[in-house]
Amino acid sequence: MEFEKGKLPEFICDSMFGKLAKWLRMIGYFVIYIKGTERKNFLNNIDLFREKIFITKDKKIKNENIKIFYLDEIYVEKQFKIIVKEFSLNFNNAFTICMECNEMLLKKDKESNKEKIPAFVYKNFDEFYECKKCNRIYWKGSHFQAMQEKLKAIYL
Ligand SMILES: [Zn+2]
Known part of the structure; x- marks a missing residue:
């Protein structure tokens, strides 16, 4: 298409x-x-x-x-x-939309959101995104990496 x-x-x-x-x-x-x-x-x-x-x-x-x-x-x-x-989809815009609400995610400053982020995640990741509707915080953790692997496999 x-x-x-x-x-x-x-x-x-x-x-x-x-x-x-x-x-x-x-x-x-x-x-x-x-x-x-x-x-x-x-x-x-x-x-x-x-x-x-x-x-x-x-x-x-x-x-x-x-x-x-x-x-x-x-x-x-x-x-x-x-x-x-x-539909020849790609990963270029991953983490721009909330999985639950379909709302745009906003990039968040790490330090000022420390209390919302689990300690382990805070230690290991630097980029965080927040849904302005449900306030869920997203980061490119293991789930993201697993999806990325899946996507790569699709194109192999
Ligand atoms: Zn949301």
Whole structure:
């Protein structure tokens, strides 16, 4: 699939792809997650989301106005791999978006946030990011490194 130059693809994950939504946010892509309870309302208003890519396994959904990517895979690692390959995603913007809230992260000063950061992490890392909505602090720890390895493996 082709994209405008310089513009990252934005996704909508259907209710069955909650984990995938988090993984994609972690590598820096904006993802709207549709909870089961919001699904009906979303489907009624799907035309409003024509710039985005809707990831669903529901083949009954057909709409000419929105890009739909049908994904039929239960394991999140495999889902992630398929999406990364299909849309040529990369890690360049990892840690710019909160995994939980889909909000932009802000880079935080290390010293002034000492009390929010576990001591071990404070000792070993220098870059910290905070979600302005939920105030979660992120750093490029073991989880990040594991994801990076996974991503590399996808492209090998
Ligand atoms: Zn957040």
